[in-house]
Amino acid sequence: MQFDFVAKELTIKLVYYGPALSGKTTNLQSLHLLVDSTSRGRLMTLETRDDRTLFFDMLPLTFRSDKDLSLRIKLFTVPGQVIHGSTRRLVLQGADGIVFVADSQLAETANNAAAFLDLTENLKANGIKMSEMPLVIQFNKRDLPDVRTDAELIALARRGKEPVFPAIAATGKGVVETFMGILHLSYSTLDAQHKLKDKLGLGASALVADVAGKLGSKVTAEQLLGARLGGPEILRPDPGSAP
Numbered sequence: 001m002q003f004d005f006v007a008k009e010l011t012i013k014l015v016y017y018g019p020a021l022s023g024k025t026t027n028l029q030s031l032h033l034l035v036d037s038t039s040r041g042r043l044m045t046l047e048t049r050d051d052r053t054l055f056f057d058m059l060p061l062t063f064r065s066d067k068d069l070s071l072r073i074k075l076f077t078v079p080g081q082v083i084h085g086s087t088r089r090l091v092l093q094g095a096d097g098i099v100f101v102a103d104s105q106l107a108e109t110a111n112n113a114a115a116f117l118d119l120t121e122n123l124k125a126n127g128i129k130m131s132e133m134p135l136v137i138q139f140n141k142r143d144l145p146d147v148r149t150d151a152e153l154i155a156l157a158r159r160g161k162e163p164v165f166p167a168i169a170a171t172g173k174g175v176v177e178t179f180m181g182i183l184h185l186s187y188s189t190l191d192a193q194h195k196l197k198d199k200l201g202l203g204a205s206a207l208v209a210d211v212a213g214k215l216g217s218k219v220t221a222e223q224l225l226g227a228r229l230g231g232p233e234i235l236r237p238d239p240g241s242a243p
């Protein structure tokens, strides 16, 4: 997090992490299409010829709240391919929250688990405990055959404390819900550490309602956050529920 007192500008960094081809870049592309041009910056991508992320993608979003506060959200993706481990560690630095994009296909279960372990290790290498990092899990590619069942995902969501969101990033389904989930959790965590509500006059729920409105969402912030599987409330994450 960075806060510029003169400009009243708060910058939050959120990172989309997960195995290769799970749909991290697609999440950012879908958000880029949804956000109107006054709030979004250029989506920067650096890919190989076959569309694999080489370094990272970055999408900057800017929202001005009615409290005259400017909120900049920088969304990053990491490259999922196993060989890019050190790049993932670099991109993770300074993250205020993480979306773990898991691939729902049964055949990808082991790759999800390996990427989750890789995330834990990279956070540790950066001196951060998994339990201290706001984290939401997205199960993407719900449209494909041979995927983990809804019941299985609900059971997994109930076992862990991380909010779990289903998605079809390719059509945009669940993308805003996931984004709101991590924004709410990250801002709540920053608020608890830095008393942002007292200092800036803006709490997590008001922030999410504001951003949802500016995203042109037809449903309320509560409905977006309520799209998580298996639980009514967003809680602080605990470690130990690898997807």
Ligand SMILES: Nc1nc2c(ncn2[C@@H]2O[C@H](COP(=O)(O)OP(=O)(O)OP(=O)(O)O)[C@@H](O)[C@H]2O)c(=O)[nH]1
Pocket (backbone or CB within 6 Å): 018, 019, 020, 021, 022, 023, 024, 025, 026, 027, 051, 052, 053, 054, 077, 078, 079, 080, 081, 140, 141, 142, 143, 144, 167, 168, 169, 170, 171
């Ligand atoms: N069927 C289906 N395909 C999807 C979905 N989301 C993404 N894809 C496809 O999956 C492929 C990989 O998506 P990317 O977004 O490039 O994956 P990535 O996680 O950024 O991959 P790396 O950059 O290699 O880590 C692309 O062909 C996408 O179109 C989805 O919800 N359903």
Ligand SMILES: [Mg+2]
Pocket (backbone or CB within 6 Å): 024, 025, 026, 052, 053, 077, 078, 079, 080
């Ligand atoms: Mg990518």
